[in-house]
Amino acid sequence: MATSPDTPPAATPRRKPSRHRGEGQWAKGHFTPLNGNEQFKKDDDGLNVRTRIETIYSKRGFDSIDPNDLRGRMRWWGLYTQRKPGIDGGKTAVLEPEELDDEYFMLRVRVDGGRLTTEQLRVIGEVSQEFARGTADLTDRQNIQYHWIRIEDVPEIWRRLEAVGLSTTEACGDTPRVILGSPVAGIAENEIIDGSSAIDEIQRRFIGNPDFSNLPRKFKTAISGSPQLDVAHEINDVAFVGVHHPEHGPGFDLWVGGGLSTNPKLGVRLGAWVPLDEVPDVFGGVIGIFRDYGYRRLRTRARLKFLVADWGPEKFRQILEDEYLQRKLTDGPPPEQPTGTWRDHLGVHRQQDGRFYVGFAPRVGRVDGTTLTKIAEVADAHGSGRLRTTAEQKMIVLDVTEDQVESLVSALEALDLRVNPSPFRRGTMACTGIEFCKLAIVETKARGASLIDELERRIPEFDQPITININGCPNACARIQVADIGLKGQLVLDGEGNQVEGYQVHLGGALGLEAGFGRKVRGLKVTATELPDYIERVIKRFEAERADGERFATWAARADEEALK
Numbered sequence: 001m002a003t004s005p006d007t008p009p010a011a012t013p014r015r016k017p018s019r020h021r022g023e024g025q026w027a028k029g030h031f032t033p034l035n036g037n038e039q040f041k042k043d044d045d046g047l048n049v050r051t052r053i054e055t056i057y058s059k060r061g062f063d064s065i066d067p068n069d070l071r072g073r074m075r076w077w078g079l080y081t082q083r084k085p086g087i088d089g090g091k092t093a094v095l096e097p098e099e100l101d102d103e104y105f106m107l108r109v110r111v112d113g114g115r116l117t118t119e120q121l122r123v124i125g126e127v128s129q130e131f132a133r134g135t136a137d138l139t140d141r142q143n144i145q146y147h148w149i150r151i152e153d154v155p156e157i158w159r160r161l162e163a164v165g166l167s168t169t170e171a172c173g174d175t176p177r178v179i180l181g182s183p184v185a186g187i188a189e190n191e192i193i194d195g196s197s198a199i200d201e202i203q204r205r206f207i208g209n210p211d212f213s214n215l216p217r218k219f220k221t222a223i224s225g226s227p228q229l230d231v232a233h234e235i236n237d238v239a240f241v242g243v244h245h246p247e248h249g250p251g252f253d254l255w256v257g258g259g260l261s262t263n264p265k266l267g268v269r270l271g272a273w274v275p276l277d278e279v280p281d282v283f284g285g286v287i288g289i290f291r292d293y294g295y296r297r298l299r300t301r302a303r304l305k306f307l308v309a310d311w312g313p314e315k316f317r318q319i320l321e322d323e324y325l326q327r328k329l330t331d332g333p334p335p336e337q338p339t340g341t342w343r344d345h346l347g348v349h350r351q352q353d354g355r356f357y358v359g360f361a362p363r364v365g366r367v368d369g370t371t372l373t374k375i376a377e378v379a380d381a382h383g384s385g386r387l388r389t390t391a392e393q394k395m396i397v398l399d400v401t402e403d404q405v406e407s408l409v410s411a412l413e414a415l416d417l418r419v420n421p422s423p424f425r426r427g428t429m430a431c432t433g434i435e436f437c438k439l440a441i442v443e444t445k446a447r448g449a450s451l452i453d454e455l456e457r458r459i460p461e462f463d464q465p466i467t468i469n470i471n472g473c474p475n476a477c478a479r480i481q482v483a484d485i486g487l488k489g490q491l492v493l494d495g496e497g498n499q500v501e502g503y504q505v506h507l508g509g510a511l512g513l514e515a516g517f518g519r520k521v522r523g524l525k526v527t528a529t530e531l532p533d534y535i536e537r538v539i540k541r542f543e544a545e546r547a548d549g550e551r552f553a554t555w556a557a558r559a560d561e562e563a564l565k
Contacts, residue, residue, distance in 0.1 A: 024216075024296030037174070038296050040068040041214045046076030046173050053077065054155045062103040062151050071097055076175060076213065078108040078168030079154070082147055082436040089434055089441035089491055089501060092473070100438045105149040107132070108171035109161060113181030113199045113223075114142035114389040120164045121387055122376040127157055128369025136372055137445075138365040140232075140429060140478065141178055141220075142389040143171065144372075147436050169208045174215045176206050176287060180231040182224035183359075183388035183396050187351040190339065192242035193225035193250040198279035205280060212287055216294035216302040219287055220259070222391075223279065225250070229338040230345065231391050234258050234266045234515045235482065237304040238286045240279055241335045251275045253335055256286060256316060257308025260476035265305040266515055270317045273332020285324035289316070338512050341465045341551075344392040346426060347419060348405055356400045358408055360417040364430040364448035364470075365393030374415055382408040393429055423466050424455040429479070433472040433489070440472030442489030442501040447528060454532040459539060466552055468535065470503075481517040482509040484552040485535060492525040502527040507538070507564055508556030519557065521564045538564060 022030035024038070034042060049069050057065050065074075070081060084102040087095065109124065116124075124144055128136040131153045132146035139145055149157070161167065170176060179199050186194040202221070206212050222231040225242030233239035233255055240252035252274045258267030274282050286304075295301045308316055321328050346359040362371075379387055379397045386398040395417075400408055409419045418425055428451065431437070433444030448470045455462075469483035480486030486509055492502030503526050509518030526534045541563045546555050556564065 022297065023301070024298075025293050026296075027292040030297075035297065035299060037072065037299060040072045041174065043068070044073065045210055045213055046073040046175070047169075047208060047210060047213050049073040050077055053151070057151050058153075058155050065151065067098075070101070073173075074105075075173035076170055078110070078171030079149070080106045080108075080172060081438070082106050083434065083438045083440070089489070090499065092434075092439065092441050097438070103150075104147070105151065105154075106432075106436060107146045107149045107154070107157065107168060108139075109144045109146070109166055109168055110171040110178040111142050111144060111166075111389050112179045112203055113185060113196060114183045114391075115181070115196075116387045116389065117164070118376040118380045118385050118387065120166055121372055121379075123160055123164050124166070125369040125371075125373030125376065127160055128372065131157055132369065134368045134370060136367055136369050137432065138362065138367060138389055138393045138395065140365070140391055140393050142180055142183070142391055143178055144389070145432070167207075170213065172218075174217050175213055176202075176215070176219045176221065179203070180220075180222035180224070180236065180391055182226040182230050183390045184226060184230075184345055184349075184357060185224070187353070187357060187398060188226060189350055189352055190227055191225050191352075192227055192244060193252070193276060195223040195225050195240060195242070195252070195276065195279065198223055198240070198276055198283075201280040202283050206284065206287065212291060215287070215291050216296045217299070219290055219304065221283065223252070225252070227336065227339045228343045228345075229335060229512055230343040232479070232482075232511055234511055235260055235264075235479065236267060237290065238283060239267060240274060240282075243273065243333055243335055245273045245330070245332050248273065248275065248330065251332065252279060253332055254282065254329070256313070257305045259303050259305040260479060260481055261303075262474050262476075263300075263305075264476065264481045264517055265309060267305075268308060268313045269334060270313050270320075270329070271331055272317060272329035274329065281325065282320075282329075285320045288324050289319060293319070342426065343511075344390055344394050344426065345396055346394060346421065348409070351399070355398075356402060356405050357396050357398045358400055358405065358412070358419060359390070359394055359396040360412045360419045361394050361421045361425050362417055363425065363452060364428055364445055366445050366449065371415060371417075375412075375417070378408065378411045378415070382411070422452075422456050422460075423462060423464060424452045424468070427465065427467040427484070428452050428470070429467070429483075430470040431472055431478040433470075437472055439475060440489065441491060442472050442503070442528065444470045444472045444478070444489065447531070451532060451535070455535065455539075458532070458536050462539060462543070464543075464552065466539070480506050480509075482511050482515065483518065484508065484510070484556070485538070486518050487526075487531070490525070492527055494527050494529070500527050500529070503531065505534075505564075508553040510551075510553040514553075516553075518553075521561055524565055
């Protein structure tokens with residue numbers, strides 16, 4: 001039975017609606033007053049907007065779209081208006097939404113677990129070429145994003161995607177977003193456990209389900225049984241991390257409450273071991289807690305991480321067990337230290353069945369429809385019908401026989417898709433940036449691509465792992481706080497006092513069992529023009545001062561501030 005702001009959830013006793021401000025928690029009877037977002041969700045479920053898109057908006061055009069659908073409910077189907085061209089970063093926080101809106105959309109295709117067939121990828125590429133001016137970016141949540149989408153074309157795009165088993169359902173909005181999964185689930189030789197069946201069951205039970213389509217904010221999930229900890233579990237609302245229990249065998253360690261943006265928090269362990277077949281039920285309990293107890297009064301405090309921070313892991317686990325699962329969870333061990341330095345699965349690797357998978361890197365996730373279609377053709381020609389996207393804006397071809405590997409690598413390299421990239425190509429990530437995003441202040445994708453070229457030219461011998469994450473605004477879609485070098489876009493003053501595009505710098509962030517946020521160097525802001533010089537300077541100091549085997553993040557944490565400027 002669907003839960004609405006007027007009806008307390010089934011898991012809690014019925015209470016008379018209260019006008020006490022509280023934090024807007026339904027489970028405590030706080031249903032009013034409502035902010036604008038909570039009001040439009042109460043007025044109509046975001047899932048219902050699809051009918052209006054198909055029957056009204058696609059036929060009457062952009063100007064016919066109701067504002068609450070345009071900037072609200074359409075996100076439930078993966079649609080955001082994109083930024084009108086020619087508006088500089090200084091206007092981002094000044095103009096009204098309707099002044100920033102272009103009459104085109106970003107459309108996000110969810111790729112749960114990063115799993116694609118060559119047929120699906122071919123259709124994604126064809127849709128890009130026909131309806132999206134060739135755009136198609138790989139995201140750091142394993143999705144694919146189009147731009148330049150017209151509302152008139154959306155029903156036909158849905159028809160084509162859904163015909164091959166793809167969806168945009170709840171790709172955005174206050175919903176359970178795409179489920180991150182290990183891109184080598186079910187194939188890696190060193191895998192602890194394959195979480196694919198849990199991803200499938202969560203999709204079946206929860207995605208597009210009206211009981212869970214009105215959450216306080218977005219809800220991000222990660223499930224991986226890889227010892228490489230390859231889905232950034234520390235920064236998801238809920239994460240299931242593969243572990244070996246000394247008595248019960250392989251299963252998952254349960255984490256909750258991670259997230260970045262302007263108030264970053266790392267997820268915390270609940271100390272619970274979850275067997276594979278119970279993952280969907282536990283997921284349902286955690287998302288139920290978020291729906292019922294999550295803070296709805298203020299959007300800035302509406303993520304699960306704030307509730308977890310206030311409750312603590314012990315209370316969260318107790319509420320999960322007593323009110324939602326009606327049973328105790330099994331205590332379990334934490335994950336072991338991740339294997340390997342990189343977690344992106346690039347290169348050539350043997351599978352469990354003796355075949356090989358081949359991971360490759362575009363530039364900062366930027367591809368296009370023509371390239372995606374060619375990737376599908378290349379994979380098919382080398383005997384593969386399956387591909388995966390990664391949480392690092394990369395892609396993998398699966399199931400390649402040994403005699404086909406060398407030819408496949410050559411074919412990918414001919415498309416400028418590097419199987420053995422430089423550390424700079426491998427480790428640089430960028431969000432959408434000001435080209436299309438209404439929240440952005442600076443350029444990111446083109447800046448990242450040119451930065452890779454510059455660093456490869458200037459420091460060709462550099463061979464240490466390094467992550468450089470570029471974000472167009474403070475919202476951290478590109479994970480700036482957990483990168484070796486995180487760059488947060490903002491307007492800064494150059495040497496002549498002119499306001500120009502630039503970046504605040506975060507240094508020494510990391511994920512893994514030594515996860516932590518990078519340090520900000522006092523007074524350090526770098527203009528976009530100075531960026532290659534600055535990063536070259538810092539990397540050369542790292543090379544000169546590092547101890548044997550020392551990672552960049554460790555060096556940056558101990559280095560003198562002057563060495564970081």
